[in-house]
Amino acid sequence: MIFYKRDAPLFIKGCCIYFGCFSMATLTRQDLNFGQVVADILCEFLEVAIHLILYVREIYPSGIFQKRKKYNVPVQMSCHPELNQYIQDTLHCVKPLIQKNEAEKVVMVIMDKEHHPVERFVFEISQPPLLSISSETLLSHVEQLLRAMILKISVCDAVLDNNPPGCTFTLLVHTREAATRNMEKVQVIKDFPWIVADEQEVHMEEAKLIPLKTMTSDILKMQLYVEERTQKN
Amino acid sequence: MDDLYLDNIDEFVNDQNKIVTYKWLSLTLGVHVNTAKQMLYHYLQQKRNESSGTPLHATYLVSGKCVENGSTYHKVSVVREDKLDAVKAKMDVTISVHVYSVQRAELKDSSPLYSTDYDAVKENLKNCNKYSAIRCAAAVPLSSSELQRAQEKALVPPVEKEISKPGFNENTSATSKPSAKQPAGIMGMFASKNASKSQESSKEVKTEQKEDFSLVETSKSKTASKANPMSNFFGKSAQKKADEKPNKSIKEEMDSSSTASATASLKQSQTSSKSETDVKEEQSKVSKALKVESKDTRNKTKRPEVVDSDDEKMLSQQKKRRRIKKPQPDSSDEEVVPDSPPVPNVHTPSPKKQVKREPVSHQEESSEVKRRKRRRVLRSNTFVDEDGAFVTEKGYVSESYSESEEEPESNSQAKDSSSLKQSFGKREEEKKEESEEDLCC
Numbered sequence: 001m002i003f004y005k006r007d008a009p010l011f012i013k014g015c016c017i018y019f020g021c022f023s024m025a026t027l028t029r030q031d032l033n034f035g036q037v038v039a040d041i042l043c044e045f046l047e048v049a050i051h052l053i054l055y056v057r058e059i060y061p062s063g064i065f066q067k068r069k070k071y072n073v074p075v076q077m078s079c080h081p082e083l084n085q086y087i088q089d090t091l092h093c094v095k096p097l098i099q100k101n102e103a104e105k106v107v108m109v110i111m112d113k114e115h116h117p118v119e120r121f122v123f124e125i126s127q128p129p130l131l132s133i134s135s136e137t138l139l140s141h142v143e144q145l146l147r148a149m150i151l152k153i154s155v156c157d158a159v160l161d162n163n164p165p166g167c168t169f170t171l172l173v174h175t176r177e178a179a180t181r182n183m184e185k186v187q188v189i190k191d192f193p194w195i196v197a198d199e200q201e202v203h204m205e206e207a208k209l210i211p212l213k214t215m216t217s218d219i220l221k222m223q224l225y226v227e228e229r230t231q232k233n
Numbered sequence: 234m235d236d237l238y239l240d241n242i243d244e245f246v247n248d249q250n251k252i253v254t255y256k257w258l259s260l261t262l263g264v265h266v267n268t269a270k271q272m273l274y275h276y277l278q279q280k281r282n283e284s285s286g287t288p289l290h291a292t293y294l295v296s297g298k299c300v301e302n303g304s305t306y307h308k309v310s311v312v313r314e315d316k317l318d319a320v321k322a323k324m325d326v327t328i329s330v331h332v333y334s335v336q337r338a339e340l341k342d343s344s345p346l347y348s349t350d351y352d353a354v355k356e357n358l359k360n361c362n363k364y365s366a367i368r369c370a371a372a373v374p375l376s377s378s379e380l381q382r383a384q385e386k387a388l389v390p391p392v393e394k395e396i397s398k399p400g401f402n403e404n405t406s407a408t409s410k411p412s413a414k415q416p417a418g419i420m421g422m423f424a425s426k427n428a429s430k431s432q433e434s435s436k437e438v439k440t441e442q443k444e445d446f447s448l449v450e451t452s453k454s455k456t457a458s459k460a461n462p463m464s465n466f467f468g469k470s471a472q473k474k475a476d477e478k479p480n481k482s483i484k485e486e487m488d489s490s491s492t493a494s495a496t497a498s499l500k501q502s503q504t505s506s507k508s509e510t511d512v513k514e515e516q517s518k519v520s521k522a523l524k525v526e527s528k529d530t531r532n533k534t535k536r537p538e539v540v541d542s543d544d545e546k547m548l549s550q551q552k553k554r555r556r557i558k559k560p561q562p563d564s565s566d567e568e569v570v571p572d573s574p575p576v577p578n579v580h581t582p583s584p585k586k587q588v589k590r591e592p593v594s595h596q597e598e599s600s601e602v603k604r605r606k607r608r609r610v611l612r613s614n615t616f617v618d619e620d621g622a623f624v625t626e627k628g629y630v631s632e633s634y635s636e637s638e639e640e641p642e643s644n645s646q647a648k649d650s651s652s653l654k655q656s657f658g659k660r661e662e663e664k665k666e667e668s669e670e671d672l673c674c
Contacts, residue, residue: 055341056341062341067342067344072351073344073347073348073351074342074343074344074347074348075344076342076344144352147348147351147352148352150348151252151345151348151349152250154338154340154344154345154348155250155251155252155336155337155338155340155345156338157338157339158250158287158336158337158338159250
């Protein structure tokens with residue numbers, strides 16, 4: 001398994017406001033883009049989740065966050081343009097992996113000043129091999145599940161210790177074997193290279209595992225847990 | 234009552250790490266809300282007396298009468314426990330205080346409180362006021378014919394409005410001021426204006442009516458906080474916004490898709506309360522009319538709020554403003570990037586398409602002249618199209634404003650409007666729309 005990572009942004013540029021909107025079609029078996037639909041849903045969710053984790057774990061000052069609505073509930077999203085761009089670009093690269101069901105985990109690693117990981121938020125993703133789109137209420141059901149995940153992230157403070165000041169974060173993707181060859185060939189976004197992650201970011205010593213939430217639906221199975229270092233300071 | 238509920242609450246709070254609001258508890262256990270409030274209170278007492286185990290946090294709902302700027306108004310707010318005494322002290326008369334929620338985590342903002350209740354209410358939509366203490370004899374579900382008529386009426390005005398005047402989301406300032414103040418400080422950095430705002434610590438208000446009113450409120454708070462970069466851009470402190478004069482063009486452009494009651498009460502609050510606070514009207518429940526199908530109430534707009542300037546702050550001259558726009562290189566079809574709000578003081582090399590503007594200076598002029606001009610502003614409009622689906626359209630529309638306001642030069646490119654369908658989780662019957670256009674940057 002090979003892991004890819006991308007470094008977080010460092011400086012501020014201009015300001016941009018964005019919002020993502022997603023349109024869903026009636027999913028029929030004849031629909032070719034089913035994988036794409038799932039990837040879209042998942043990437044949207046990951047974006048919201050990453051922003052929320054940044055807010056809740058106080059990686060960045062709360063002033064840069066703004067309330068937005070997603071899945072019919074308020075969520076905190078950052079307005080910092082570089083940060084937003086970084087997250088979007090990363091997820092944009094992850095999307096084709098999810099489409100082909102090659103992404104096993106998306107991990108958000110929170111590191112202290114010495115770049116040792118203190119927390120790892122792991123989103124384990126799996127798609128059932130036979131994607132069945134049976135029920136009409138599939139989408140609202142999925143929305144409900146994602147809402148519950150968002151809620152769980154909001155209260156994760158209760159089960160985690162405080163982080164030391166000056167933390168940064170990075171995003172890793174764990175892919176299955178075959179994907180590695182394709183990653184290098186396809187430069188999805190120019191000037192946004194993916195590099196193999198350092199061993200120290202991937203594995204954390206003295207880790208405690210804290211499960212947060214599991215969701216199972218017809219189109220997607222996702223587990224969210226946190227690996228936390230026992231001694232944070 | 235037997236003490237089994239204490240174990241139940243303990244399980245919810247400690248084992249499942251849930252946020253237990255009184256409303257959620259009442260719907261889950263099937264008890265009257267007042268009973269639920271008492272249950273939470275007893276639970277808190279018991280746990281605090283034990284003084285062992287994990288720390289608990291609570292939020293309270295405080296309501297009372299306040300006098301500010303000479304006018305008295307009823308204020309209802311949800312506050313964290315540590316701010317409870319301060320808020321109570323500020324009120325002249327404290328009418329009621331009760332536990333709103335109990336949870337293990339210390340909440341940083343009020344969004345999870347809303348989320349908690351959302352699903353519980355949604356499941357019990359038909360009888361969500363079964364355990365409620367608020368009663369209104371006139372609040373009965375609409376018959377299907379009445380519902381249809383209401384939907385037809387809603388279709389007609391937004392279509393007209395889309396062309397002429399954009400709909401404003403009403404007076405977000407009053408209710409959403411406090412939460413927007415702190416962000417505005419750092420947001421101002423992005424808009425190159427450091428406004429000094431006092432941080433209001435009490436949380437956003439909530440009503441019993443989560444389905445409808447809070448949605449309006451959520452979108453309001455969103456637009457207010459979104460409006461703050463805009464307001465910074467307009468070269469005014471947010472404090473000024475609080476002193477809005479009643480005779481604004483906002484009133485004319487009240488969004489027709491809000492419910493009448495919401496509009497009425499909000500108008501009331503606008504005239505009665507000018508400065509920042511959490512003003513909230515408790516409304517009687519209007520049940521079926523606010524169901525998911527009723528498109529009138531779904532206000533999913535993300536409109537930036539533009540406020541007419543006050544007479545006091547004037548600018549001496551129009552200044553050009555720099556506007557940076559970053560085209561989204563690989564945005565998917567569904568994502569639309571609207572124009573960024575004008576950002577003065579940006580020092581980076583400009584991307585391909587940008588309109589240059591200079592920063593705004595605050596210059597107080599004694600001039601009383603206020604001329605109205607028209608300008609093109611990016612507006613976002615939500616309406617229901619022929620399929621019955623929600624469409625949000627962002628487009629440049631001409632809008633009148635007074636000259637004293639900071640005014641961005643209208644973007645040379647943009648007459649494009651993009652229409653997006655927001656139907657996730659709502660209408661599974663919709664077909665994929667090929668008519669989505671990206672906002673051309």
